[in-house]
Amino acid sequence: MTVTTRPPTGSAPGPTPSRPSLADRLGARLSALPTVAALLIFVGMIIYGEAAYGRIVQFNTLSNLLVNNSHLIILAVGLTFVILTGGIDLSVGAVIAFSSVAGVMLSNAGWHPMAAVLVMVLIGSVLGLISGVLIQYFGVQPFIATLATMFLARGLASMLSTVPERLADDSAIRDLATQLKIIDGEKVNDLVITPGVVAAIVIVVLGFLVLHRTRFGRTVYAIGGSEQSATLMGLPVPATKLGIYVISGTLAGIAAVVYTSRLGSAQNITGIGWELDAIAAVVIGGTLLTGGTGFVLGSVVGALVLGLMNVLITRDGGIRPEMTTIITGGILLVFVILQRVLARRRSETG
Amino acid sequence: MSDLAARLAAGRGAIVRNQAFWGVIAIAALLAINVVADPGYLSVGYNGETGRLSGNLIDILRAAAPILMIAVGMCLVVATGGIDLSVGSIMVVAGAVSMELLRGMDGSAGNAALTLAIALGIATALGAVNGFLVSVVGLQPFISTLVMMLAGRGIAKVITGGQNTTADNDSFAWLANGYVVGVPVVFLLAIAIVALVWLLVRRSALGLMLEAIGMDSRASRLAGVKRRSLQLTVYSVSGLLAGIAGVFATASVMTVDVSRTGYQLELDAILAVVIGGTSLAGGKFSIGGAVIGGLLIATLDKTVVFLGIPASATPAFKAIVIVVLCLLQSERVRSLFRHRRALRAQSQKEAVAA
Numbered sequence: 119m120t121v122t123t124r125p126p127t128g129s130a131p132g133p134t135p136s137r138p139s140l141a142d143r144l145g146a147r148l149s150a151l152p153t154v155a156a157l158l159i160f161v162g163m164i165i166y167g168e169a170a171y172g173r174i175v176q177f178n179t180l181s182n183l184l185v186n187n188s189h190l191i192i193l194a195v196g197l198t199f200v201i202l203t204g205g206i207d208l209s210v211g212a213v214i215a216f217s218s219v220a221g222v223m224l225s226n227a228g229w230h231p232m233a234a235v236l237v238m239v240l241i242g243s244v245l246g247l248i249s250g251v252l253i254q255y256f257g258v259q260p261f262i263a264t265l266a267t268m269f270l271a272r273g274l275a276s277m278l279s280t281v282p283e284r285l286a287d288d289s290a291i292r293d294l295a296t297q298l299k300i301i302d303g304e305k306v307n308d309l310v311i312t313p314g315v316v317a318a319i320v321i322v323v324l325g326f327l328v329l330h331r332t333r334f335g336r337t338v339y340a341i342g343g344s345e346q347s348a349t350l351m352g353l354p355v356p357a358t359k360l361g362i363y364v365i366s367g368t369l370a371g372i373a374a375v376v377y378t379s380r381l382g383s384a385q386n387i388t389g390i391g392w393e394l395d396a397i398a399a400v401v402i403g404g405t406l407l408t409g410g411t412g413f414v415l416g417s418v419v420g421a422l423v424l425g426l427m428n429v430l431i432t433r434d435g436g437i438r439p440e441m442t443t444i445i446t447g448g449i450l451l452v453f454v455i456l457q458r459v460l461a462r463r464r465s466e467t468g
Numbered sequence: 469m470s471d472l473a474a475r476l477a478a479g480r481g482a483i484v485r486n487q488a489f490w491g492v493i494a495i496a497a498l499l500a501i502n503v504v505a506d507p508g509y510l511s512v513g514y515n516g517e518t519g520r521l522s523g524n525l526i527d528i529l530r531a532a533a534p535i536l537m538i539a540v541g542m543c544l545v546v547a548t549g550g551i552d553l554s555v556g557s558i559m560v561v562a563g564a565v566s567m568e569l570l571r572g573m574d575g576s577a578g579n580a581a582l583t584l585a586i587a588l589g590i591a592t593a594l595g596a597v598n599g600f601l602v603s604v605v606g607l608q609p610f611i612s613t614l615v616m617m618l619a620g621r622g623i624a625k626v627i628t629g630g631q632n633t634t635a636d637n638d639s640f641a642w643l644a645n646g647y648v649v650g651v652p653v654v655f656l657l658a659i660a661i662v663a664l665v666w667l668l669v670r671r672s673a674l675g676l677m678l679e680a681i682g683m684d685s686r687a688s689r690l691a692g693v694k695r696r697s698l699q700l701t702v703y704s705v706s707g708l709l710a711g712i713a714g715v716f717a718t719a720s721v722m723t724v725d726v727s728r729t730g731y732q733l734e735l736d737a738i739l740a741v742v743i744g745g746t747s748l749a750g751g752k753f754s755i756g757g758a759v760i761g762g763l764l765i766a767t768l769d770k771t772v773v774f775l776g777i778p779a780s781a782t783p784a785f786k787a788i789v790i791v792v793l794c795l796l797q798s799e800r801v802r803s804l805f806r807h808r809r810a811l812r813a814q815s816q817k818e819a820v821a822a
Contacts, residue, residue, distance in 0.1 A: 266786075270788075273784020
């Protein structure tokens with residue numbers, strides 16, 4: 119460390135954050151624009167749904183939206199960390215399959231529910247650690263390394279069982295999906311949450327705090343900006359990169375617990391393609407796949423946009439179910455083109 | 469004398485460093501496992517009446533044909549620093565188009581040719597949309613082709629109305645099930661197409677230009693490489709090859725399964741390319757490597773089934789292959805080997821001195 123006598127400039131690192139210049143603030147606003155746009159579209163979809171189909175802005179629809187998508191929100195938070203560093207994690211869907219099949223089988227074999235849940239989460243952590251070690255210490259590209267973990271987890275799940283494994287009716291794991299009434303509305307119109315939703319909300323808040331209020335979070339953004347610069351700045355790049363894949367895997371394990379408790383069964387084909395849903399949620403939420411820019415809260419909005427879209431398609435009834443993936447693709451395309459327009463100043467890739 | 473030995477050692481080093489070499493070793497290892505399980509595994513039978521070769525090896529070659537097609541397309545896309553996640557979906561679109569068309573036609577060869585042309589045209593158009601999104605709109609290849617992957621399967625379902633359409637046309641089925649001089653037509657076609665692509669990119673400057681885009685897109689533009697039109701072409705070609713793969717995959721059973729035909733085959737294609745030593749970072753590619761990768765995947769699939777392991781567990785074995793091949797490629801493991809070899813050489817020297 120050298121001691122400088124020069125007065126700190128606007129961009130100099132210091133113990134107290136210096137006042138950002140106007141351009142910096144405008145830049146920050148610009149990078150938040152896709153997220154704001156996602157929020158606007160979400161609100162627009164709700165308004166459209168209420169106007170066209172009705173019964174959208176009411177307690178049970180909105181709480182069902184949260185209950186049914188809490189696992190996707192948890193996955194999206196994990197992928198936000200990974201994508202912010204410019205990496206990718208394809209393994210989350212398969213991790214859910216392996217973790218939930220293993221958890222249900224252990225629970226049915228008489229394990230204590232707490233132990234089974236712990237194993238489910240740890241399976242995620244270990245698989246995430248494997249991806250992280252391959253990427254960080256053996257120089258494997260994130261796409262390939264997490265593809266390997268994805269195949270591994272899916273294969274292991276299939277070796278455990280290829281039929282739906284039902285969770286025993288009296289299993290305590292099912293209690294995690296108990297619907298707790300917050301506001302008792304008329305008839306079925308209640309505002310309910312489940313422990314799964316609470317877990318998702320806690321994870322979102324934690325994810326937000328870690329990314330924006332800790333050194334770890336700043337290092338994540340720095341790696342996404344430029345890994346080389348982050349290394350030269352003396353940031354703990356290897357530990358952080360390892361950490362984000364462990365986080366992503368662990369959150370996939372938690373998502374497995376939440377999903378399994380809600381569904382009450384697990385199968386080796388659970389979660390096929392969920393990694394793509396989660397990536398889509400993150401991208402819709404305004405995180406750039408090149409890394410360095412994005413927000414956890416945006417990913418939550420992205421996940422809710424996808425969930426709400428499914429609700430609207432079901433409500434419409436006139437849209438054939440085959441069209442669902444086309445519409446998902448279309449929405450994704452609109453969002454990335456929007457991002458592209460907004461992010462012209464970023465250098466081109468590919 | 470020592471000069472020759474050194475050159476041999478250097479040659480050996482180059483071969484060992486070539487990742488495709490490890491792919492060949494892996495294929496040999498898998499075949500060896502099968503031979504242990506059943507000593508007659510490698511035998512190729514010849515039916516004098518029909519003039520056809522038969523046997524497990526022939527089955528592997530047939531299964532490899534669609535994978536070879538998409539792997540070669542993927543190889544070119546990856547060379548430009550891109551990726552094409554949509555090949556599986558384009559396969560099912562091509563399959564759905566051809567089955568829907570053939571269902572309403574009589575089984576003449578002319579109709580089969582017409583159907584083939586339309587299906588491949590649509591596949592190429594879908595690939596061109598990918599290319600347009602990447603090269604003109606400037607979206608990331610991962611996202612553009614992800615959109616096409618999601619939309620493609622939807623399009624296929626819309627085409628068939630969500631049904632698994634079956635059709636009947638002997639000429640069309642011949643593409644996948646026929647034999648020429650005892651060898652499956654499908655494999656001959658695949659090899660011919662691979663050879664054609666290889667000639668196009670390696671006997672002209674095309675391949676170098678693709679690699680230039682993958683290395684540094686800006687520098688390649690300054691050097692006069694037409695990035696946009698080349699990217700458009702490369703994604704279109706990938707779409708076309710995926711369409712051919714889709715025709716191969718559906719013609720063998722004359723049924724398109726809208727939710728399973730080509731499902732997740734993009735991952736197999738990427739895997740084949742990586743096994744062949746093409747880095748996903750772009751800037752270099754090896755078509756021969758991709759062919760070996762494709763053959764390895766087909767062998768692996770068939771081996772798992774042959775050994776009686778549930779097919780749904782296949783991914784775990786693919787994971788092992790990926791991890792082992794990636795570790796062999798990694799600097800850390802290599803330097804470990806080098807270090808050990810150096811140590812051994814030193815201890816030998818010391819032994820001689822003593």
